[in-house]
Structure formats: C-alpha cells, structure tokens
Amino acid sequence: MTSAESTTLTERQVEILELREQGQTQQEVADRLGTTDSNISAIERAAEQNIEKARRTLELVRTVRSPIQFSVSSGTSFDKLVASVYSHADEAGIKIAYCRPELYTHLYGVLEECTNQNELKTTIDVGITNEGEVRVFTEDF
Amino acid sequence: MTSAESTTLTERQVEILELREQGQTQQEVADRLGTTDSNISAIERAAEQNIEKARRTLELVRTVRSPIQFSVSSGTSFDKLVASVYSHADEAGIKIAYCRPELYTHLYGVLEECTNQNELKTTIDVGITNEGEVRVFTEDF
C-alpha cells in the first residue's frame, strides 16, 4: 500500500490496482474496501484510461519535440506519406534510419488501424529525430 | 496545430508547446494568441507538470505490475535494502539480473536524491520482474 501523489492516478486507483494485481477478484476487493464490485470495476477502468493517457502523452511529447515534425492529412496515400517522410528529412539533412521498404513496413505496422486500402483514415502527426528515427502520433490509437 | 485529446495535456498546452518548440519566445506566442507572456509561462509550466506526471505514472505502473513488489520504509540502510531485494527474489525463485555490487551501484544511482549517509530518506516501492529486473518508485523523483 503506497504511492500515488504526483501521478495521474488517484490513491484509490493505485490501492485497487495493487490488490487486484495480487490476484483478488473485484468482489473480494469490494468487500475489503466496503463497496460494490461494479464500483471497483469503474475505478479500475478509470485507472486504465489514465494509464493509457499517460502513455499517449509521452508519445505525443516525443513527436512534438522532434526536430522535424509535420502532419499528414486524412486521405493521403501510404506512398505519399513515405515519400514526404524522406523529403522532409532530406530538406533538413537528416538520414532516415530505415531503407524505404523497411520504413514502409514499419509505418504500416504502426498505422495498421488507421489505414484503409493504402489510405490514411485519420490525420496524423509525424516526427523525425536527429538520429533518423520516425515517430507517429494519431488521435485514435 | 494538432492532436491533444486523450492525453493528459490540453489543446492549449499542446498548441503552446508546439509554437515554443519552433523557437518562438513566450512573448511572441503571447502576441500571436492574444494573451500575456506570464500566462504563456503558466500554461507551459502546467504542461511540464502534466508530462512529468505521465512519466511517473508509467513508472509506478511498471512497479506495481511487477510479480514481486514490496515497500522499504524510510530510514532503512542501503545494505538492508539490497539484502531485501535478494531475499524477496530468492523467496519467489527469481534470479536478480545483477550481481551484488552491480545492484548496489544501480540502486545508488537511481536513489541518489533520496539517500543520506547510506540511509533512505523516503519510503520507496520496489518491484522485481520475472526477468530479474529491479524497478524502484519514489514519491520524490
């Protein structure tokens, strides 16, 4: 039982996460804390959302803080996306850490859920680090 | 100009982070957004806090989700801390990924700011993964 302050989780959320992590059921935790199982469920869900938000926040920050960053609008073809990554990098004299097919595969993996027939379903943010790493940030996962 | 929703940052905070990242001064950003430089400063600070919270959240989660986890109270000596890491790991049949001096150095580095004359200044949470990695979480940095 312990730390929470100065994170995005509340004490209650951490408390429940810990008890649940020890293998207790929601009902057991509920009895122990004197509340209902559906309440535990709700708090657990809230905690998961906060954790996910934290993950996405760091991802966004990494993107925004990249030396190069630009957005590619919804509807753009995958080919044009890959091409624009290279042109932006060239323009700044940075060498992409991947060869073209590698980058293609990499982006396809990351953006799997945001593409439809080789077209972006959402507008995305792209960041390129000095080391030639390519970072992507999307609204929806 | 872009993504923010479903992170711990607000749109305004991202907006300002982006403009600032482009090298603009707080005053320039303030003029552009029609507000004052001290307001920009405040929002920037709030954003930094949120980012820090996000970082700490993920760290906490990694600790809590470790198969073994326990807390070591303030005032405990460094030697006892190292010893208890080993005994907890042994108890669960996990082999720590570091030899004793390595672990000592590792923990000393991480906990530098929380120790005073080989004693913990704060209560800390320790997590040990199945791979024998040792994670530490503290209230203060």
Place this chain on the structure above:
DNA sequence: ACAGGGTCAAACAGATGTGTTTGAGATAAG
C-alpha cells in the same frame, strides 16, 4: 437454468484542474 466474475451507463455531489489577469521578481545581456 444458474451462479460467478466482470462490464457498462446514467446520475450526482464534491474535489481538482483549467486558462486567465494582475502585479511583483529573477536573471542575464547590452
């Protein structure tokens, strides 16, 4: 069919966080 473990949605009071203004410093450079 039933029970056990879990989820979801709506509602509500109370807490926490937001951007903003105003005014007062801090620090470094010219």
Place this chain on the structure above:
DNA sequence: CTTATCTCAAACACATCTGTTTGACCCTGT
C-alpha cells in the same frame, strides 16, 4: 540602468474528473 525573457503567487469563473450508487447486461462453466 534598461531591456528582454522568463518565473512565481494569488485569485477567480469555469470545466472536467472523482468515487459512488443503482440496475441492467455479457460471458463461461457447471
């Protein structure tokens, strides 16, 4: 000294988030 850049604190209206309750619902075994 002045100026530019940035920080800090207090206060305020407004917005979002919190834990809770209640009641319904979904799987998966038995």
